[in-house]
Amino acid sequence: MNKDQLVKQVANDTKLSNKDVDLTINQTLEVIMHALTNGDKVTLHGFGSFENRTRAARKGRNPQTGEEMQIPESKRPVFSAGKKFKDALNCK
Numbered sequence: 001m002n003k004d005q006l007v008k009q010v011a012n013d014t015k016l017s018n019k020d021v022d023l024t025i026n027q028t029l030e031v032i033m034h035a036l037t038n039g040d041k042v043t044l045h046g047f048g049s050f051e052n053r054t055r056a057a058r059k060g061r062n063p064q065t066g067e068e069m070q071i072p073e074s075k076r077p078v079f080s081a082g083k084k085f086k087d088a089l090n091c092k
Contacts, residue, residue: 006025007022010025032050035050036051036077044082046082046084047081047082050078050079051080052075053077054074054075055075056073057070057071058071
């Protein structure tokens with residue numbers, strides 16, 4: 001399912017306009033990204049949580065030359081599914 005399909009499904013289920021649903025989804029994602037950028041954790045009870053994790057600096061190799069290089073520390077977003085979400089996936 002892509003974003004357009006998600007918007008149509010939610011609009012159909014809620015009887016809201018596609019424009020309103022699209023705006024709500026975009027704003028929700030912006031708020032989540034902004035919170036993670038500020039180092040906050042976002043928890044949606046029953047669905048899951050989003051948080052930042054720091055990946056330590058490490059040594060790597062250039063695949064073309066084989067030359068050793070230093071890969072700097074970086075942050076990455078992580079999603080952890082909640083119990084209700086996991087149960088829904090495992091219950092068919």
